[in-house]
Amino acid sequence: LKTFETIEQCRKELSCIDGSVGLIPTMGSIHKGHLNLVRASKIENTTSIVTLFVNPSQFGRNEDFDQYPRDIDQDMVLLENEGIDILFAPKVREIYPLGFSTFVDIGDLSKKYEGLYRPEHFRGVSTIVTKLLSIFRPNRAYFGQKDAQQCAVIKKLNDDLNLGSEIIIVPTARDQFGMALSSRNIYLSELQKKSANHINLILFRAKKLYHSKNMKSCDLINFISKSLPIDINIEYVSIVNRETFATMNIPDVNSLIIVAVNIGSVRLIDNVSLS
Numbered sequence: 285l286k287t288f289e290t291i292e293q294c295r296k297e298l299s300c301i302d303g304s305v306g307l308i309p310t311m312g313s314i315h316k317g318h319l320n321l322v323r324a325s326k327i328e329n330t331t332s333i334v335t336l337f338v339n340p341s342q343f344g345r346n347e348d349f350d351q352y353p354r355d356i357d358q359d360m361v362l363l364e365n366e367g368i369d370i371l372f373a374p375k376v377r378e379i380y381p382l383g384f385s386t387f388v389d390i391g392d393l394s395k396k397y398e399g400l401y402r403p404e405h406f407r408g409v410s411t412i413v414t415k416l417l418s419i420f421r422p423n424r425a426y427f428g429q430k431d432a433q434q435c436a437v438i439k440k441l442n443d444d445l446n447l448g449s450e451i452i453i454v455p456t457a458r459d460q461f462g463m464a465l466s467s468r469n470i471y472l473s474e475l476q477k478k479s480a481n482h483i484n485l486i487l488f489r490a491k492k493l494y495h496s497k498n499m500k501s502c503d504l505i506n507f508i509s510k511s512l513p514i515d516i517n518i519e520y521v522s523i524v525n526r527e528t529f530a531t532m533n534i535p536d537v538n539s540l541i542i543v544a545v546n547i548g549s550v551r552l553i554d555n556v557s558l559s
């Protein structure tokens with residue numbers, strides 16, 4: 285595993301690489317969800333590059349940037365075991381040097397759902413992903429379905445700005461109870477985890493109801509809202525088109541059920557596809 289902190293080192297290394305390049309952007313604290321992206325890239329590319337950067341511009345003022353779990357030594361062991369070729373782990377000043385002032389704003393899609401609750405979030409995500417796709421020019425870049433709106437945002441900026449990578453979406457990795465894996469799950473107590481396990485169970489029940497009873501969105505949303513345990517505070521639950529995130533009154537196979545909740549002070553998101 286070659287580890288680089290600067291863009292210049294990466295560019296030098298890239299100039300010596302033949303064959304296809306797969307890029308896996310992460311904020312580290314590597315778990316099995318990240319490793320599924322890594323494995324997908326390893327199958328499809330000659331060289332696989334992981335980036336590890338806790339991106340300050342995608343965290344709101346009151347969010348957990350300072351507390352976000354970081355363990356680069358452990359991450360390096362996991363990535364080395366997977367046979368990752370290159371790790372890019374820059375310092376903040378490498379990505380945002382003094383005087384940095386250009387941000388990517390993709391418009392409407394970034395203003396709804398996650399964007400409403402986390403107003404700066406997608407501007408930060410769009411900017412860092414645009415920078416990484418520009419630096420590495422990968423043939424393919426890998427993102428997780430767990431962050432469904434992020435996937436839609438990244439596909440859109442890649443198309444709109446002609447960045448030219450193929451954006452590959454990898455299914456959500458879940459634990460044995462179905463909970464979507466996330467670096468933030470370590471914030472949950474055992475009791476909160478038990479509640480969190482209901483989220484995915486209920487989303488999949490709603491999907492079954494859609495297929496067996498052809499239920500409309502409002503009925504499915506009612507079902508989900510009533511079924512979640514009372515210690516789960518719902519921020520939103522909705523049924524949307526997977527690309528535009530337009531609200532769907534009548535769901536179809538291109539729809540996703542999306543949910544964001546708070547359990548105590550921990551915010552979780554999840555989604556299931558109705559296809």
Ligand code: AMP
Pocket residue numbers: 309310311312316317318320321426427428429430431454455456457458464465466467
């Ligand atoms: P993060 O480090 O949380 O920014 O995640 C880096 C990438 O891994 C993003 O594309 C995420 O969508 C993806 N990812 C995170 N958790 C999962 C999961 N449970 N299953 C699949 N992909 C995931």
